[in-house]
Amino acid sequence: MAFDWSTFTLEIINFLILVWILKRFLYHPILRVVARRRVGLEKVMADAKRIETEAGALKQQHERELAQWKEEKEAATARLREELAAERTRLMAELEASVAEERERRRVLDERRQSDFKRAVEEQGIAQGAAFSARLLNRVATPELEARLYALLLEDLRGLRAESRRAVADAAAAPGLQLKVQSAFALDAARRTELAQALAEVAGKVLPIAYDENPELIAGFLVSIGPWILHANLRDELKFFSGALRHAGQGPVD
């Protein structure tokens, strides 16, 4: 095997040219595109890392917000329970007050109803008592009882107090005044004269008297001197008695 210098020299030159050709058309283009892809991948990796970091931060923020919302929810629930308890207490107090007020109102109504019922019963009793008394007095009303009441009339006229006498005198001073005397039974002349004298003494002067018979008086007299009226009969006494009873019955209740 002979050594050929021409081949040796040309082989060196050829190889160096091939190095340049492959460097120019193979290595550099391939390495450039690989580098570009690597840069792209690094950018994608960096973006992915950044996104992962952001996602982690968002996740942590979300967890913090969840924890905060949970605390707020628990606080709000606690506040709501307290408000509900307070509202329940307030409503219960209002209800109890309303019930107490209603109970008091019903108690007052019951008492008033009982009082009215009692008063009605009393009035009914008084009315029945007055009716029974009037019926009884009608049966016992006689001229003798009339005479007794006549004596009491005279006694009352003569026993009037000074201020009563002045009031009668003032009433009698009215011009054109006529006295009216009503009696259950007819008065005889003697009693009329005696009564006129007694009235003249009370009025301080003689006044004309009109006599009238009124059986409703049951027994006794009704003397009118202007606005001043003297009751001396059983009907008015019964009325006074009934009024006194009613007044006595109403006093403690009202």
Add this chain to the structure above:
Amino acid sequence: MEDAMVLFRLGPLAITSIVVTTWGVMLVLGVFSWLATRNLALDPGPLQTALEGIVSAIEESISNVLPDQAQRLLPFIGTLWIYILFANLVGIVPHLHAPTGNLSVTSGLALLVFLSVHWFGVRSEGLRSYFKHYLSPSPLLLPFHLLSEVTRTVALAVRLFGNIMSLEMAALLVLLVAGLLVPVPLLMLHIAEAMVQAYIFGMLALIYVAGAMQSQQNLDRNEEGGEA
């Protein structure tokens, strides 16, 4: 193995069939590279994926030996691997001979390796610092260092030449003796041997260059070991 046939002459240079074959290999590789890398895309097709895989594998192999010098050594070492592989495989084609089966070719490649070792060594370590390692650990060892440089270069050339030449010769002998289809297993062996020899030549070149580029570091490590 007969001498390469001289096809024509360019002045003092005789253009043999080996040189023409080398040009053919260069033409094929150059045109293929130009066509394959015209429209590279970020989303690669099958061919671009294969090319990227090959280049990345070469770069990765260099990085494993010299992590910071892969880009710098890729053109030289990569071209050694690719060219020797294709030059070895050309022998399979009928009527063609592998250029690497010629001692002149492998000697030229070995000389380029020899020169590149010192070129990269001086550029990396500096002239003084690089040649200083020939005197390490003792100036007495300088002849042995020089002898080593020569012998490993010769070994590079002879190893590749001997293996490829012997493969072709063995295939020729088997073809002459046994018949037409019998050398087929031998051709399969030729393919494997072509790949192995290309890898060995390129890897040895890489190791020599790496040794030269890291000579100062090796020297410092040896001195530290001696002091310890």
